[in-house]
Amino acid sequence: MPIDAKHIAEQIESQLKGYESQVDLAEVGTVVSVGDGIAIVHGLEKVMAGEMVDFGGKIYGLALNLDEDSIGCVIMGEVHTIKEGQMVRRTKRIIQVPVGEALIGRVVDPLGMPLDGKGPVASKEFYPVERIAPGVVDRHPVNTPLQTGLKAIDSMIPIGRGQRELIIGDRQTGKTAIGIDTIINQKGKGVICVYVAIGQKQSTVAQVVKTLEEFGAMEHTIVVSATASEPAPLQYLAPYGGCAMAEWFMFNGRDALCVYDDLSKHAAAYREISLLLRRPPGREAYPGDVFYLHSRLLERASRLDPRLGGGSLTALPIIETQMGDVSAYIPTNVISITDGQIYLEGDLFYSGIRPAVNVGLSVSRVGGNAQIRAIRKLAGSLRLDLAQYRELAAFAQFGSDLDKSTLKQLARGERLVELLKQAQYVPQDVALQVFGIFAGTQGYLDGIRTPSVSHFERELHAYAGAERADLLMAIREKKEFDKDLESKLHEALKAFTERFLKDHPEAAVA
Amino acid sequence: MKSVELRRLAHSVGRTLRKAGEPLDALALFGRLFKENPRALGLLQNPAIPLDQRDAALKSALDAAGAPPTSRAVLEGLARTFTLAVLPDLLALLETQALRRRGVLPLRVEVASEPAEAERAAIGRYLKGLLNQDLRLDFAVRPSLLGGFVARSESYFVDASLEGRVRAITSLEESCP
Numbered sequence: 001m002p003i004d005a006k007h008i009a010e011q012i013e014s015q016l017k018g019y020e021s022q023v024d025l026a027e028v029g030t031v032v033s034v035g036d037g038i039a040i041v042h043g044l045e046k047v048m049a050g051e052m053v054d055f056g057g058k059i060y061g062l063a064l065n066l067d068e069d070s071i072g073c074v075i076m077g078e079v080h081t082i083k084e085g086q087m088v089r090r091t092k093r094i095i096q097v098p099v100g101e102a103l104i105g106r107v108v109d110p111l112g113m114p115l116d117g118k119g120p121v122a123s124k125e126f127y128p129v130e131r132i133a134p135g136v137v138d139r140h141p142v143n144t145p146l147q148t149g150l151k152a153i154d155s156m157i158p159i160g161r162g163q164r165e166l167i168i169g170d171r172q173t174g175k176t177a178i179g180i181d182t183i184i185n186q187k188g189k190g191v192i193c194v195y196v197a198i199g200q201k202q203s204t205v206a207q208v209v210k211t212l213e214e215f216g217a218m219e220h221t222i223v224v225s226a227t228a229s230e231p232a233p234l235q236y237l238a239p240y241g242g243c244a245m246a247e248w249f250m251f252n253g254r255d256a257l258c259v260y261d262d263l264s265k266h267a268a269a270y271r272e273i274s275l276l277l278r279r280p281p282g283r284e285a286y287p288g289d290v291f292y293l294h295s296r297l298l299e300r301a302s303r304l305d306p307r308l309g310g311g312s313l314t315a316l317p318i319i320e321t322q323m324g325d326v327s328a329y330i331p332t333n334v335i336s337i338t339d340g341q342i343y344l345e346g347d348l349f350y351s352g353i354r355p356a357v358n359v360g361l362s363v364s365r366v367g368g369n370a371q372i373r374a375i376r377k378l379a380g381s382l383r384l385d386l387a388q389y390r391e392l393a394a395f396a397q398f399g400s401d402l403d404k405s406t407l408k409q410l411a412r413g414e415r416l417v418e419l420l421k422q423a424q425y426v427p428q429d430v431a432l433q434v435f436g437i438f439a440g441t442q443g444y445l446d447g448i449r450t451p452s453v454s455h456f457e458r459e460l461h462a463y464a465g466a467e468r469a470d471l472l473m474a475i476r477e478k479k480e481f482d483k484d485l486e487s488k489l490h491e492a493l494k495a496f497t498e499r500f501l502k503d504h505p506e507a508a509v510a
Numbered sequence: 511m512k513s514v515e516l517r518r519l520a521h522s523v524g525r526t527l528r529k530a531g532e533p534l535d536a537l538a539l540f541g542r543l544f545k546e547n548p549r550a551l552g553l554l555q556n557p558a559i560p561l562d563q564r565d566a567a568l569k570s571a572l573d574a575a576g577a578p579p580t581s582r583a584v585l586e587g588l589a590r591t592f593t594l595a596v597l598p599d600l601l602a603l604l605e606t607q608a609l610r611r612r613g614v615l616p617l618r619v620e621v622a623s624e625p626a627e628a629e630r631a632a633i634g635r636y637l638k639g640l641l642n643q644d645l646r647l648d649f650a651v652r653p654s655l656l657g658g659f660v661a662r663s664e665s666y667f668v669d670a671s672l673e674g675r676v677r678a679i680t681s682l683e684e685s686c687p
Contacts, residue, residue, distance in 0.1 A: 024669040024678070025640060028662075032514040040514050043664040069521045070514070084513065087667065 027090040029053075032070065034082050037231050038276045039073045041088050047071055050130060054089040055082055062095065062233060065277045072277045074233035076111070094130060097241045098123035099248035104192065107209055107223040110238040112245070115225055116209075127248055129240040133299035140305045142339075145370040146257065146314050149185030149427020150178065152357045152420040155379045155437055157342055160370030161191075161255050161312040162303025166334055168319045168326065169344030173356050175318045177424050178342065179259035180208060182316065184215045185427035191255045191314075193221040196242035198235050199265030202227045215425060222246075228265075235269035243300050246313050250302070253309030258301070262318035263294060267330045284329045294330075295337050340364035354421060359386055374434045374481040381441045382416065389413020408446070415445040418453040431472040432461050435489070444493045448500075452507035460496055468492050516596055520603035523584055527604075534604055536572075536581035541601045544594065555592050564589065606664070615643045617663045622655040622671070637661055637668065 029043030039061060047053065053061045053073055059081060065072030075082060097112040102123040107116040110129075114121055142160035159165045159182075167175045183193040195212075197205045205225045212218045222245055226238035239260045246256040260266070267290055274287035282288050294317075301315035317338065319331050324346065326335065335341055340363045349356035368376065388409055396402060396410060419440045422428070428436075436457050439445055448456050464472055471492060474485055501508050527534070544551040554564055568589050572582050588594045609616050619633060634647055647661075656672035 022675065023640070024667075024674055026667045026669075027665055028667040029665065032517060042514075042517055045665045069517055089667070 027092075029071070029088045031055075031082060031084055031086045031088060034075075034079065034084060036276045037075050037079050037233065038273075039075055039082060039088070040070050041073055042070050044071055044088065044090055047090055048094075050094055052091045052093055052095050054091050055086065056089075057081060060091075060095075061088070062237075064273070065279070074231075074236075074273050074277075076231065076233045076237070079231070094128045095237065095241075096126040096128050097244050099125050099127045099245050103222045103245055104220065105218045105222075107205075107225060109230070110224060110226050110234050110241040112241065125248065127244040129237055129244050130296075131244065131247065131300065133296070134302045134304060134308075138302075138305055138308055140303045140310065142303050142366045142370050144255075144303075144312070145367070145372060145430075146182075146191065146255075147185055147189075147427075147430050148178065148182040149429075150181055150355055150422055151428060151433045151436065152355055152359065152422070153178070153342060154371075154430060154433055155375055155420075156359050156383055157340065157357070157362045157364045158367035158371040158375070158379075159314065159316075159364060160303075160367045161314050162301060163340070163364070163366055163370075164298045164301045164315040164317065164338040165364060165367070166317050166319060166338040166341040167344070168321060168331060168335070168341050169356070170321050170324055170346045173344040173346050173349045174354060174424075175320070175344055176208070176261055178344075178355060179261055179316055179318060180211060181425060181427050182257065183212065183221055183259065184217045184425060186220060186257060187215070187217055191220065191257050192246070192249045193217070194224060194242045194246045194256065194258045195221060196224045196226075196239050196258065196260050198226050198238050198260065198262060199228050199269060200225075200261065202229065211425065232269040232272040235266060236273055239263070239266055239297050243297060243313070243315075247300060250304060250311035250313040251309065253311045255312045255314070257314045257316065260297075260315065260317040262320050263334060264320045264330055267293065286329060290330070291333050291337075294334055298334075298337050339366045352421070353417060354424075357420075359383065360390065372430060372476070373478065374475045374485070375430060375437070377481045378434060378437045378441055382437055385409075385412055385416055385441060389416065412440075412443070412446060414450050415448065415453050416440045418450050419445065419457060421454065428461075429472075431475040432464060434475045435460055435464050435472075435493075438489050439493050439497075442490070442493070444497050447497070447509050448507055449509055452504070455504070455507065456500055459500055460493075463496050463499075464492070516599055517603065519596075520600055520607065523600065524604050524607045526584075527580055530578070530580040532578045532580050534601065534608065536575060536577035537584065537597065537601055537604070539575055540571075540577075540585060541597045544597055551594055554589055555594055557592070561590075609646060613644055614646050615641060615663050615666075616646045616648065617661045617666075618648045618650060619659055619661045620650050620652040620655060620671075621659045622651070622653055622657050624651055625649060633659055633661075640668065641666060 027044060027046060029041040031039050032042045033040045044053065047063045049063060049066055051063045053063055055061055055075065059075065059077040061073035061075045063071050063073050098121050100123045102121050106114060106118065106121060108121065109115055112121060142162045144161040146159045146161045147154050148159060167178050169175050179195065183195060186193055195208065197208065205227055209223055212221055224238055224242040224245065226235040242258055246258045249256040267286060270290060270293055271286050275281060275285065279287045298315050298317060301313045303312040304310055317334055319334050321328065321331055343358045343361040344356045345358045348358060389412065392406055392410055393413065419436055439460060445453055445456065471488055478485060553559065554568055568586065572585065577585065588597065606616050617637065630649060634645060638645055654673060658671035660671050660674065661668040
C-alpha cells in the first residue's frame, strides 16, 4: 500500500490540534542566607505564616517569620545541601501528615514518613498538622473512664476520655512507664494510642517500640519519633503531627490517646528555632508565645458531642522537672493548661514506692465524673486514710509513745501504700483494683504483715477470677455501688482472708 | 557584603531616598563611573591613602556631580566602610524597587537562541497575560534551554522551556515504582 503523505500530515495535525504547551508558573524566592537550620529567603511575597516551602530535592521548609523584605524558614532535612541563591518555591499548603488505619502499628517521623522499614504508609487521607481545636458547642463533658491499669492513678487520679492529664516529675521517676502502661492497658478496649517521642535517644525509642510489641500493644499504637538527632523543626512538629494522626480517629467517632513524651524537650526545640529566627527571648530564653505553643496543642484533646460522632482524644503530656522544681516556666504553663497532673517524686521512687505518685500533689479535675461508681466510692476513703497516714507518719518519727488508734492508723496506711505499689507493664483490670482497694480500706489487710500484702493481693486476684467472676462482672457493670454489692464483697473477702491466713500463717500479724 | 545585608541596605537606602524625594541619578552616575573607570574606585578604596585625602577626593567628585545630600551621605558612608564596590549591585536593587513601586515587574527572560523582535514581543504579550502586570523584560541567551524560555523575577518563575519539560518527565519517571 503506497504511503499517503497528505493523510499522515492530516493525522499529525489533528493529533496535535489540542496541544497546549505546558507552562510551569511558580511563586518563588531566593535563599539569601542559610545557617543553623534556618534559611532567610527573599521573594515569596505572598507566602503564608506556617506554609510549607519547597527547596527542591525533597527538602521542605516551614515559613515562620514574615519580615518586610524577607522570610525566615526553618529547614526540615539536610541543611548542607541548601545553598545561597537557590530557588525556593511556594507550595500553598500547610504541612500535612498521612492519617488513617494504615498508620496503626507503624513507627513514623513527624511528617508521617515510615521509619520501621515496613514499606510506605498506605494512607489516602491527609490532615494538616495545625488545626483549630473543637469549639465549646462541639464538645461533650468527659464521662467515660480511660483506665491506665495503675491502681494509684485509676483510684485517686482518674483520667477520663477527652481529658488532658499531665505526667510531671524529675528524670528517672517513671513518667514514660506510666504512659507505656496506659497504652498497654488499652489493648482490646478500642482506644487507638499515639506515642510521640520528642528529643529522646533513638535507643530509648527502639526500647519503647520493642516493649509495646512484646505486650501486643503495637496493634493499636502509632509511634511518632523525632529523636534528639533530628533537627529542631522536626522535634517542634512532632506533637502536632501525632495529634493530627490521633484526631482522625476522634473525628471518625473513635477514642484515641496521645502521649507526648516530652513537652519540655518540645519547648526547648521551639526555643532553639525562635532564637535562631532572632525572635526576642523572654523568661528562661523562651519566646513570648511558648504558652500558646502548648495550649493550642493540648486544646485539641476533647470529647466530641455525640452528634459529631462522640469520639475522643485524650492527651497525656509529659514534663520533666529539674530537682523537683514545678515552679519553672514550662511546668507551670502546662500545669495551668491541663485538667490535672500526676506528680512523680524521686524520693518515693528510690524508697521503692512505684509508681512514685505523690497523691497529695496529684489531682484530676474532671476524671472523677468518668470513674466507675465502685472505685469512686472507695477512692474517697483511700485518699483520707493515706492523708492521715502521711500526717501521722511525719509526727511519729519524733516520738515512740503512740496510742493504739494512732498505731492502727499507721499500720493501715503502711498497708495501703504497699497495696498501691505496682510492677511495670502489669496493668490491672478495674474490677480487680476494686477488690484490692476494698480489702485495704475495709481493714482486711490489717491482720496481714506489710511484706505479705502483695502476696495477699495476687492470691486475691486469682480467687476473684476463679471463684467470684460474678462479683467482678457486677463491679464493672453496675451503675451504683449498692449495699447488696458491698455485702457480697465483704462476704467474699472474709472467706478469702480466712483461707489465706490458714494457708499462709507466716503472713499473719503476730 | 552578604546578599542579605545588601538587600537590607538597599531597603533602607531606598526608603531614605524616597523620604528625601531624591532620584537615583547621582548614585547611577557614580555607578557608571566606577564601572567604566575601576581605577577611580581602587583609589577611593585604597587603605594606603590617608582617609582625609580620599574623603577630599570623593567630596570634590560629589561637588562636581552636584549630588544631592542623601545620595552624598550614602556614597560617603560606602566609602568609609570600604564597600563602594557594591554600588552597581545596590543600584540594581534600588532600580528594581523603584520599578516595583511604579507597578512594573522586572523579569529576566532566558531563551535558547537570540530572539527576533517579533518573538520578544510575543513572549512579552504572553507573560503580561499570564502575570497580569506591566513588565520590564531583560533578555539573555542560554542554549541549554533547548527551546522555549524561562522568566524569573524576585517572586515568580515561569518555565516554558524544553529543558524544564525534560526535567519534569525525568522526575516523573524517577518517582514511578
